Amino acid sequence: MYSLMMRTIVMISTKNMTNLYWFCLSVECGGFAAASVKANTSAPTVSRSVANLEVQLSEKLLHRDSKKFQLTNAGEEIYNKFSDLFRGLDQQWLSLSNAQGELTGEIHISCPEPFADFFLQKLALEFMTQHPHVNIHVHFASDAESFISEQIDLAIVTMPATDSHLVQRKLFETELALAASKNYLNQRGQPETARDLLKHDVLAGNNFPFWLLREGTETIKVPIKPKYSVNSLRLNIQAAIDGAGICLMPKVALEHLAALDKLEPILTEVECPKGSAYLVWTDRKMIASRVVAFRDLIFDRMSHNAESLWRNMFS
Template sequence: METLANLESFVRSAEQGGFSPAARQLGLTPAAVSRNVAMLERNLGVRLFHRSTRKLTLTEAGERFLLSVRGNLEGLQAAIANVASERGEASGVLKVSTALNFGIEYLLPLAPSLLSRHPGIRIDWHFESRQVDLIAEGFDAAIGGGFELSPGVVSRPLAPAHIIAVASPRYMEGRRKPNDPTALRELDGIVMRSARTGRVRTWTMRNAVGREQTVELREHLVFNDPAAMTRAALLGLGVTLVAVPDALPHLESGALVRLAPRWYADAGPISIYYASRTLLPAKTRVFVDHVVDAFQRERLAERFAGSLA
């Protein structure tokens, strides 16, 4: 009887057009995927792919076989995940995407307790500042803000993504501390250029009583990453607008101070994203629950709320 690993390797290789992209999706090496497909071909006694140095294409037999197994593969995977869940077991490679600073500061510290409870899980961390395609790229979960929900993906809000103005005490020496966004324009701005539009990002800030003001900082330094902007502020190079999670450790240590303290911009929620399935794999389910519980326990939604300062 054919193994599930061989069938998965064949279907993903056919969908992705190669062993390397299939391997990234499955959390395997290209050599392992190639071996699995070769074993499947040997067991079936037919060639499923035409192989060349440039691409992988299905043979006629491969196309027929793909049509036969593709619809059943997800059902098999779900059935296996369901049985494992009933036994209380969570195992396998868990592929997770999140921004570098956010992941290191708030998610990586959750790993020891998760792995001690579920030693069968292996976490494949991807620290990157982009929206990944969970299904096409084979991610089990992603944490971030502003994701466009593609079909088959659900989100679970964790905390607000509020943008606040910060600078270092050294930079503010001899300068008047702004109490509203208008006064921020008098300072050296550390701003962000959108990778998507190529434009410098502006924000509309609001306060607790609902007043709004659009903020356009004077462009002193331009970056394409909030971690670099935070670092520049720490070095005393000016004022910047960043999300509370990026600034919070430095605000708590005193390395940064908040400007226009009762004003913030709302960039939507920080959420955890995962594929919508009738039977969610146990490894994904326990990870999502673990992250949600930790955010509640550490009161991160409250701590990330720029409106509460």
């Protein structure tokens, strides 16, 4: 397979091979801007390269304007012929890279701040001790919206990624529960039903338009117009402890805080949605062996430590 790839590439000029590669990369990334980030060049360079390929082939390969980036029939044929070739080369290169005894280079990872405080930093320092030629850079974010523009290699997110060119795998799922402080409940009263939440102050991040709750056989969609919003679960829970309102939080953390008399469970018969975290990375096959190694370490450690993460976060 490998020798066949090499024979095919020898028959193509270096310039044409580059044009083909950037065309395939643009299709996989969904546009020239995203492809230029992965190729470490400018978007106009990638666009000109694809335009030159179209001239060389005398075929229009893409319909493109400010709102549309779509393959023509000829473009789809060229992509199907050559994308597997480049993927195969990526995999061969990765196997060579993985065969080297030492991991080197940079890893950029984004995550919500509490994950860095109570999980990721310790893991990153341990990984860099084991692999002293790897440098890790942590960025704070709760979603993958800036994954391409900030050249992120891995992202821990609490909202599923929507970009079709990213892949994600669930890190963990945790039960959630509703809670408030005694001081808040003394002032505003206990909600008796899920619909009573509409009359209370709720605390939530900016990314949550509603809470989907189940009470008995009825599913209730509670629109969230928070009294106070901040994209930090830790700060929302601290605000609830300080009496600012009702929050939705991991059940294991609530049990710990209730034992410390900091928060009280409310509406315990109401079924709350589950909270999830995902690990996201690019769907390109050429992923550095250092990123693969750190990604796999995150999966391994998180599978054993999800509950202790919440307990430690709110101790």
